[in-house]
Amino acid sequence: MASTTGNAFDTRLFKRLISFTKPYRGTFYFVALSAILTAVVAIGMPYLIKVAIDDHIIPREFQGFMTVIGLMVAVLIADVLLQLSFIYYANWLGQQVIRDLRLKLFDHMLGFKMKYFDKSAVGKLVTRAVSDIETIASIFSQGLFVIISDLLKMIVVLGFMAFNSWRLTLIALIVMPFILYATRVFQKAMKKAFEDVRNQVSNLNSFVQERVTGMKIVQIFNREKIEYQRFKEINDKHRNAWVKTVWYNSIFFPIAEMASSITIGLIVYIGVIMNIGAEVSMVEIGTIVMFIDLSQKLFRPLRQIADKFNTLQMGMVAANRVFTILDTDSQIEDQGEKIAADLKGEIEFKNVDFGYVEDELVLKNLSFKVNAGETVAIVGATGAGKSTIINLLSRFYEINGGDILIDSASAKAYQLHSLRSQIAVVLQDVFLFADTILNNITLQDETISKEDVIIAAKKIGVHDFISSLPNGYDYNVKERGVMLSSGQRQLIAFLRAYVSNPSILILDEATSSIDAHSEQLIQEATEIITKGRTSIIIAHRLATIKKADKIIVMDAGQIVEMGNHSELLEKENGYYRNLYEVQFAQQEVA
Known part of the structure; x- marks a missing residue:
């Protein structure tokens, strides 16, 4: 020291x-x-x-x-x-x-x-x-x-x-x-x-x-x-x-x-x-x-x-x-030997305990399984532990107990860099660097060409929006992307995740402070980029929840209910049903 x-x-x-x-x-x-x-x-x-x-x-x-x-x-x-x-x-x-x-x-x-x-x-x-x-x-x-x-x-x-x-x-x-x-x-x-x-x-x-x-x-x-x-x-x-x-x-x-x-x-x-x-x-x-x-x-x-x-x-x-x-020893343990290439995307949390602060668990004995290619929506009140699942799956933090399996192997068994290369994350708070839109999408990855980005942008419906900006893909968004709206920044984040061609996709698809047009584009983009790959979505939109293969309902770091939209609505006095009536029903009416 x-x-x-x-x-x-x-x-x-x-x-x-x-x-x-x-x-x-x-x-x-x-x-x-x-x-x-x-x-x-x-x-x-x-x-x-x-x-x-x-x-x-x-x-x-x-x-x-x-x-x-x-x-x-x-x-x-x-x-x-x-x-x-x-x-x-x-x-x-x-x-x-x-x-x-x-x-x-x-x-x-x-x-x-x-x-x-x-x-x-x-x-x-x-x-x-x-x-x-x-x-x-x-x-x-x-x-x-x-x-x-x-x-x-x-x-x-x-x-x-x-x-x-x-x-x-x-x-x-x-x-x-x-x-x-x-x-x-x-x-x-x-x-x-x-x-x-x-x-x-x-x-x-x-x-x-x-x-x-x-x-x-x-x-x-x-x-x-x-x-x-x-x-x-x-x-x-x-x-x-x-x-x-x-x-x-x-x-x-x-x-x-x-x-x-x-x-x-x-x-x-x-x-x-x-x-x-x-x-x-x-x-x-x-x-x-x-x-x-x-x-x-x-x-x-x-x-x-x-x-x-x-x-x-x-x-x-x-x-x-x-x-x-x-001298600070704060590195994530990276002793895995497996190369995470062409993952199927099967995910399993087995009795996972985790807390950001010692002796204060955020997740308690959490267990669930996501099959390869499934889209799973996670819902729950603020502080329920939804975002924590995202952080743990990408190994940003070490778990206190239990294990996280990816394709039946412990996440720790994989080389950290190769594992993260197979996981793309779109966070609610999108961070963009003071650089061009193109560089914010590719993150200087030389294997991703501008043509690849344009093709991907057209597929998820954001090419017209980018082309309308001065200098198009070479438009400098300035520090933290202040030149773009929150909806536009999220669209760029979706495109960034899509071009990386991940095996596992994680989305926090919050829609606060965005216009109806941007929300429609985000919804369409979500459907396209989640198709054919394992996706975990912290869901804020009713449309996403309805289309999910499975919904995990969380409260205080634990799973209280699990099932699809119809199954969960049928439960009398169910947590999801109450949440739906308070938070999502008005979206359906709208």
Whole structure:
């Protein structure tokens, strides 16, 4: 599982993240080498300035001075090229890693049970897959390698300083313990602050996504002011989380700058004191100037390391969140070996128990059989468990007990992908992607041509409706199909199910908010696509119920009656008969 330790830096999490660089080892080592060479080059310019001052400017000896200047230019060019390579390939590596990580995360999420999505806010999942993973890229582009480079610079600079003057080096190190302690405290505080920031970003994304999606409800119930106030509160929390990080930065960096200035002052002061009254200078002027420059190169990386460690910490927090999802075991069991090809469509529920919440069963000891080619209508009050049967047959959820048989074999015996390829579902709440009608029908299945779609559309009577739209089958329905009416969206869903040529068809044929013409088209489409294949229909239309080979009447997760329309109407005080008189009789009169 992803780590949730409170350490300032989680080594185990870091190692796991670094494992994603294995396919790019060459680039990884090149970036590391660039970091090392950049550290070495860092001492080149201060040393050449020392040589220029002590060997040429002070003694006014200009022979060879241009050579020193030429070496300075060469060091400058080398530094620029190394920095260019370092920055480009560190960023390139980061983008490769997050591409692979995002693909792995999305592939993992595709296999989750519906139960996981029932409990997870869409906005938070979007944050994990997009902004959190983007934050991880900064570990490589602005965090890890920059920190390594800066640490190497400090080591090289410190060693070079000690080699030239151990006395001045000790002066430079006087304030080092204080800075290191401040940096450690700063790192721990920033980790907590960044965790708060990421939480508030997730809350903000989730709130905005839900309100934008449900804007119609917000406006219908006049909730604009209330939702605005709630958003203001969440936005304020997000701001306060960021302000806390700014506060820590505003404390740390002036302290680090002050320590650097004190060090420079001490170097100059002690360097001058060491030379006063001495017949031979103990420290050359060029060396003092070099130490001033080197002390800057010593403390600047230290300040930057703290800043870059912030970036690293934020990336690590994001990585922890992403790995938490990757470590989530919420996949439907897929250990079946049977290929579901050319199924007859015989379905049997045997003593099935199921609940969305533990210890709260929705279906209780449910048993029924659907023969191959039969059309079965399921009716009952809201909450009776009708839609649950659809979810279980497609294995969106795992049952608590019993078994579901398809062609006399357990549904678990089939490979999940092959089983679902033989089942087509038309839900009451039709979901369409922001794409063309054609792509919403084929779902990018290359085996289904446009000609196949047109032939199928003509068969079920929706070709004229699609052709009447601008650009016809290439008409973009926008997000969630908002450019179409609910009846038109359902017709597209019927066509989508029909072209997949399933062995088993499941329909939720609700007719709320659709016009009479669309309802007639849907009724005709239902008759065509159910012909010759096993069909289970959550029936809302009397015409469908009458034509069904079998009607299953449900109440509170159990079957209370079963039979055809005529048989069930004959039962005195029967559940179906009462339901018919209340809900369906007026349809017959109409």
